[in-house]
Amino acid sequence: MKKKKRIIWVIVLILCVLVAIVGSTLLILSNLSSPSVRREEIAPATADEVTEKPDETVEEAPTAEPEQPTIDKRFSSYELADAGDLDVDFDQLKSINTDIYAWIYIPNTKVDYPVVRGARDQDDFYYLNHNIYRQYQFSGSVYSELKNNPDMHDPVTVLYGHNMRDGSMFATLHNFSNADFFENNKTVLVLTEDKLFTYLIYAAYSFDDRHILNSYDFNNVESFQEYLDSTLEPRSYQYNVRENVELTTEDRILTLSTCTDSSGSRYLVQGVLVNEQKR
Numbered sequence: 001m002k003k004k005k006r007i008i009w010v011i012v013l014i015l016c017v018l019v020a021i022v023g024s025t026l027l028i029l030s031n032l033s034s035p036s037v038r039r040e041e042i043a044p045a046t047a048d049e050v051t052e053k054p055d056e057t058v059e060e061a062p063t064a065e066p067e068q069p070t071i072d073k074r075f076s077s078y079e080l081a082d083a084g085d086l087d088v089d090f091d092q093l094k095s096i097n098t099d100i101y102a103w104i105y106i107p108n109t110k111v112d113y114p115v116v117r118g119a120r121d122q123d124d125f126y127y128l129n130h131n132i133y134r135q136y137q138f139s140g141s142v143y144s145e146l147k148n149n150p151d152m153h154d155p156v157t158v159l160y161g162h163n164m165r166d167g168s169m170f171a172t173l174h175n176f177s178n179a180d181f182f183e184n185n186k187t188v189l190v191l192t193e194d195k196l197f198t199y200l201i202y203a204a205y206s207f208d209d210r211h212i213l214n215s216y217d218f219n220n221v222e223s224f225q226e227y228l229d230s231t232l233e234p235r236s237y238q239y240n241v242r243e244n245v246e247l248t249t250e251d252r253i254l255t256l257s258t259c260t261d262s263s264g265s266r267y268l269v270q271g272v273l274v275n276e277q278k279r
Contacts, residue, residue, distance in 0.1 A: 075245075080200060081107045083189055086105055090192075090193045093114055097116065097132045099118060100116050102114070102150065102190050102191060105188075110167055111172060111173070111256075113142045114132055115142050115144065116132060124147075144158060144160070152197050152252070152276075153252060156216075156227075156253045156255055158213060160257050162259070163258045176201070182204055183240075185201065187200070195277065198275040199254045199271030199274065201270070202232070202242040203234065203241045205238065206236045206239070206268075208264070208265060208266070228253070229247075231253075231270055253272055253273075
């Protein structure tokens, strides 16, 4: 009888261990998945959801003509993708997390994510492993550091994202290592609350582990121009650069940075701002 009870307890113990292992595995897998809100999940409120106060007179605002995009004439020969139906509800995004200040979208890739910038009480690496809900998650968020202003007007703005094996976050930036893909995909779109920024992708290459914002003085005209020239002629074993692009210190550069399969190296995709349009 005692032997039978012992066998039953052993079976119960084994089942408990199996349940614990399965639970831990599911938790790990959930942390490896992409965390970010997709654009279709941030739908603007419909007319039925908007209510007005009773007995309130609402004057119709004059219909304003939408601002037409003006492409910097130096880049007018490049056919860039337009925003199409690209739109997000920033009120809803900020109700999730006030650190969200932009949305980045690159056509024909999986890059379609909110962009966060850490609060002053957080370190620059907080969103390296936290999602936009401020929950720990291995895949983190697309983020910029406090060194960059959220108005996108810095000489160089750097956005970071993981190179996830499931193709999420910034993994598909590596598509730009293919010459044909690079040639046929030229556009990065960044939305903020009141602006649409259009960038021409002009370079994609492997880089070392230098911290770009700490390694160059972009406030010095000569130093900034030297850096711009170096991005047009990267010292890299693998790179693609768009022909006939000329950069000046008046330009604003967006740098997208992710890791590679090699330890201590980064993969950069860089764009130059060609249009800034009010939304």
